[in-house]
Amino acid sequence: MNLSKDLMAASSTPLVLGVIAEGETYGYEIVKRVEELSGGELQWTDGMLYPLLHRLEKQGYLLSRWRVGDSNRKRKYYAVTEEGRKTLCEQQQQWQIINQALNKIWRDMQRSDNNDVQFA
Structure with a gap:
């Protein structure tokens, strides 16, 4: 499936903060x-x-540091700051509201489809 760029952009910050x-x-x-x-x-x-x-990182949501990983390669590691955790919590609440609204409208659409409502 090809996801829209707008949806990808909107979801990237909470995904990255959540993973980190x-x-x-x-x-x-x-x-x-x-x-x-x-x-x-x-x-x-x-x-x-x-x-x-x-x-x-510029917004203060992440900290980074260079360190040698398990494979003896130098890598830039990221950690979430306290401000980043607050932002992640806020975004989680926002996404839950959006998700609930979408689920409701989709359920309503399915009910309408099941009732075979037709417009003249």
């Missing part, structure tokens, strides 16, 4: 975790992820 809130991590692991969470439907590129990480 699970524990300090680096870019490739973030991409893989998002892919796993979406059942393979979301396949992000470096060109999409790294500008977002830099923006979130």
Whole structure:
């Protein structure tokens, strides 16, 4: 399925903050975790992820540090700040409201479809 760019852009911040809130991590692991969470439907590129990480860091939602990982490669690891956690909580509440509204309208649409309402 091809997801719209608008939907991808709107969901990227809470997804990234949520993944990093699970524990300090680096870019490739973030991409893989998002892919796993979406059942393979979301396949992000470096060109999409790294500008977002830099923006979130500038906004004070993330901290980064260079360190050597398990594979002896130097990587930039990201962690969520307290401000980032507050933002993630706010976004979670906003997404829940949107999700509830969408689910209600879709249920209503299904009921209408089942009643075979036709317009002249």
